[in-house]
Amino acid sequence: MMLRQGLHLVRKLYRDGFKLTGLAGRQSLGQAQLPAPQPDRALTVSSWPFSSPPRDYSLPNESWTPEMQRLYDHYSALCEAETEEEKKRGPWRRLPSYNRTLKYATGGRCLSKVLQAKARLFTRNIEEPGASFEYVVFLNKQEKSCVCVFQAGHLLEGPPGHVHGGAIATIIDSVTGTLATYLSGPVMTANLNINYRSPIPLGSVVLVHSALEKVEGRKTSISCRVTSSDGGKLHTDATGLFVSINVGHLFGA
Numbered sequence: 001m002m003l004r005q006g007l008h009l010v011r012k013l014y015r016d017g018f019k020l021t022g023l024a025g026r027q028s029l030g031q032a033q034l035p036a037p038q039p040d041r042a043l044t045v046s047s048w049p050f051s052s053p054p055r056d057y058s059l060p061n062e063s064w065t066p067e068m069q070r071l072y073d074h075y076s077a078l079c080e081a082e083t084e085e086e087k088k089r090g091p092w093r094r095l096p097s098y099n100r101t102l103k104y105a106t107g108g109r110c111l112s113k114v115l116q117a118k119a120r121l122f123t124r125n126i127e128e129p130g131a132s133f134e135y136v137v138f139l140n141k142q143e144k145s146c147v148c149v150f151q152a153g154h155l156l157e158g159p160p161g162h163v164h165g166g167a168i169a170t171i172i173d174s175v176t177g178t179l180a181t182y183l184s185g186p187v188m189t190a191n192l193n194i195n196y197r198s199p200i201p202l203g204s205v206v207l208v209h210s211a212l213e214k215v216e217g218r219k220t221s222i223s224c225r226v227t228s229s230d231g232g233k234l235h236t237d238a239t240g241l242f243v244s245i246n247v248g249h250l251f252g253a
């Protein structure tokens with residue numbers, strides 16, 4: 001009871017502008033030249049410091065359509081497959097997906113919880129299942145490629161009944177960025193080139209195929225194709241250029 005009251009008090013202090021943490025506190029991270037954020041704005045971009053632990057959002061939930069579930073099952077089965085020769089697991093892996101971008105930013109080694117709490121991946125922070133980006137990425141280590149099964153929810157509407165181009169860009173950036181991160185460590189998108197070929201119906205399930213094109217020094221180039229779930233229709237194709245960074249770059253270092 002006392003604990004609950006204590007939490008309530010801290011929460012209230014926080015709401016009233018007592019900034020414990022969050023991106024709003026960036027001045028302390030080397031951006032002192034920027035004007036101080038307004039309290040309201042600060043609260044919208046801050047993260048609650050005692051939020052629940054990161055959860056894997058790439059697992060089935062009640063909003064998934066039968067087609068989404070079918071494709072998930074199909075690629076999950078590939079993850080279970082063993083190679084003939086060595087009875088080792090095959091090249092496919094399902095990538096977990098957290099609501100904190102920085103959980104594995106160092107390539108497998110977890111960063112501190114304080115750093116993680118400062119970074120919320122917006123595609124994974126909409127509370128209503130199925131409302132926006134439902135997706136799961138399967139990586140093929142051998143082919144240096146991945147496929148994302150993506151179900152676009154009602155909040156992503158652009159042209160009536162169809163997915164907004166910015167939402168399509170978001171999922172392409174997320175999938176190609178994930179592949180680039182897996183292959184090259186921490187990166188940022190430097191360039192994204194997108195051709196919208198045919199509209200994506202809202203609520204439908206599409207496949208986002210991404211593959212490594214080349215690595216040149218700090219630059220990783222990834223190609224991408226968004227198709228209907230049977231592969232028969234091309235919706236979008238794209239290329240992304242990702243530049244390797246030190247994670248400190250994100251904090252103004």
Ligand SMILES: CCCCC/C=C\C/C=C\C/C=C\C/C=C\CCCC(=O)SCCNC(=O)CCNC(=O)[C@H](O)C(C)(C)COP(=O)(O)OP(=O)(O)OC[C@H]1O[C@@H](n2cnc3c(N)ncnc32)[C@H](O)[C@@H]1OP(=O)(O)O
Pocket residue numbers: 101102103104105173174175177178181185186187188189190191217218219241243244245
């Ligand atoms: C948000 C994620 C952050 C990443 C954290 C790490 C891991 C995350 C963990 C897991 C991933 C999970 C999910 C992935 C989800 C989302 C991915 C989204 C990623 C984003 O959504 S991220 C936001 C948008 N992104 C930006 O906000 C970048 C702003 N920008 C900059 O921060 C700098 O601009 C930077 C760092 C890009 C480069 O700056 P720099 O000083 O380090 O390097 P420099 O300029 O020297 O370029 C080096 C070489 O790249 C060539 N080059 C550069 N830019 C080019 C361009 N546009 N076109 C053609 N070539 C270009 C140069 O020509 C040179 O080439 P060369 O070496 O041959 O001369």
